[in-house]
Amino acid sequence: MQYPHYDPALDNRPLDDAELEDLDRSLAALPQAMNIERLDGYLTALLLDPQPLPKQDPSQWLPPVWGGDGEGDAPAAPFASGKQKKRVVMLVLRHLHAIACQLRDHAERWQPVFSVAESGEDEFADAEEWCAGFLEAAALRPEAWDPLFDDPVLGPVLAPIALLGGYDEGLDEATRERLEDPVERDALSRAAMEAVLLLHERRSELPSAAP
DSSP states (O other): OOOOOTTTTTTOOOOOHHHOOOOOHHHHTTOOOOHHHHHHHHHHHHHHHSSOGSSHHHHHHHSGGTTTTSSSOTTTSSSSOOOHHHHHHHHHHHHHHHHHHHHHHGGGGGOOEEEEEEEEEEEEEOHHHHHHHHHHHHHHHHHHHHHHHHHTHHHHHHHHHHHHHHHHTTTHOOOOOHHHHHHHHHHHHHHHHHHHHHHHHGGGGSSSOOO
């Protein structure tokens, strides 16, 4: 299958709740696919990449959504059929376009797909999976993202995403305890949202870091 480039000019309908649940189920049925939260973070980072997404090769960023296309002569792996694969690709592209439109037209109303943790009668946002997806997208183009994470201004803004979505090896005990606190995770999750909005606002100022 030849993957379509993302075209922001297309008038794709955003997924309704039933379609979003269907996409989540379709991915969950695959052995190494992202869940819907991780996918949402992954797609958001792709849109914030300093290089415009329509200029990026879709064969580099679409297959990681479902865990890759396999090896050798198995272009449809891990899907049961090319039709199933095409359907998932189209749903992913529609969700990508919906995120892009939200950030472009109503950034103040943009809502990422986060988990919600319950503690007693309280509910807390938990963006661990979302942040992990964001970091997966950033890892595809380290030449573009590493300077942002190292930037003296943007680095601290992006730190909550790195902290929630990264590996916990090497963290000190105080940080581990912080990550186990649902109130702290909620605060970090909300800070991750603010990071996205700041990057979106400043995106035109970032170097393209084109390969």
